[in-house]
Amino acid sequence: MAPANQHQAPTGTRDLYPADAARRRFITEAWRGASVRHGFEEVDGPTFEHLDLYTVKSGQGIVSELFSFQRTGGEKTYALRPEFTPTLARLFAARANALPKPSKWFMAGPFFRAERPQRGRLREFLQWNVDFLGLAGDPKTPEELTRATAAADAEIIATCVSMLAMLGLGPREVRVKINHRRALGDWLGSRGLPEARHAELLTLLDGKGKMPPAEFAARLAAFGFSPEQAEIFQKGIIRTTVDDPASAKGDTVLDLTFFSQAVAPLSEQLAQAGILDWVDFDLSIVRGLAYYTGMVFEVHEASGGERAIAGGGRYDNLVELFGGPPTPAVGFGMGDVVLSLVLQDRGLMPTDAKLAEAAGLRPDVFVIPNGLPESEAMVRPLVATCRASGLHARHTYRTTRNVGKLLQEAGAARARFAAIIEGAAGVTLKDLETGQQTEKPVPPGEVPARVAAGRPGFTPASPSR
């Protein structure tokens, strides 16, 4: 793409020009806002770790999927972080005794995976991670444990939903698909499926979209499911209500009573959070075969055309695996790539002008000389005075002395005020939104205060304009 003496960005990375950086900020600020509203505190870790940290959980097979390296002359092998959970577990394990229970943490930052880019996937991306570590109320009885677990699970899902809602997405645009690993496993066991074959079935469920329905049904038959039952799995979605959490009870084709009862406490909590109408219970949500021990969920665009917007679940064994005390935990991750695609496709990404305003990038004042040499000499001092007062002040870099052109530039920069220097007579302040301007020039020294006050004593603009 470029001549030999030029450089290009590595595969799967992005260059961010001002408008791109503004869009990225829009997303990260929404992440941060939802996290803070729900009482999560920000943490972070290194962007690279010892390679071993990632093989503990995922095995050696993971190595080919990540960027690993050694320092020249060094012996230790590092890897750019492909996910946050191992770092999170490491952080929590190191100070577990001193940390409050529960601890509610979030982070947002860059992650790296050495995979071939395609729609919704890059090699460098941003990811928002939200985790609820420990449980409220030191539950002792099974009933207390069930209630506290469901409450934490629902809080995590609610935080995710809250962020999507703030961006203008609703239950018609995105669906939260929830499954329950342990309930599914118990149910399969009750049907007589040996535990050794559960993983095999999960893999099959996970891959249902990549094979014809007939093949899916045929392979389910090997697990003792009838074609009618296979169709239930094919559709996947199970409705539950708070009034009748076991509403699938009457389903004689696929007796899901066990499953429905297992997710009833979560349904109740989701209803209390006011987000049950965002949710489908879906037996085909598997989330790989990794470390999830209970509830798992993914957020998908309703049309199903995109990859998952977010995914997560309960991982009660992981902190212990990384050397901490046994700690129940639940969390999720959301990447910026698919989310951006969904927002763009739905027209929910604000215009550049609105992004600049939301990010606080609008200039307070744009200083314009009226063409006299003495006025031009006053531009930089006035700009400096305004900036020293804490104002966002700009001036032109153009050579033109055409005041109309310069006002146009001030407007294009979305400045709130234009300050037209009239030489020794002073400065005319113009409100660029209302078109009003000061009747008589004001002394330069008064400009910062008048701009800051937002009421610089305007009179209506002349009708001649």
Added chain:
RNA sequence: GUGGCCAUAGCUCAGUUGGUUAGAGCACGGGAUUGUGAUUCCCGGGGUCGCGGGUUCGAGUCCCGUUGGCCACCCCA
């Protein structure tokens, strides 16, 4: 790692069976216009046509390789 499609200005694209010095719109800069954000008009900077090789009197155009992009597979923590 495998496969398909694609690559001309910052962006969107045109470029005839291979034929002179590669074009348009938008964007950007200057001017018409030392005094008020519009409209209009004029002018200008910008490209070794992704890169390298081959065929040919002649290649943006045809062939091969390569790099990059998009899409799918694998995988998805």
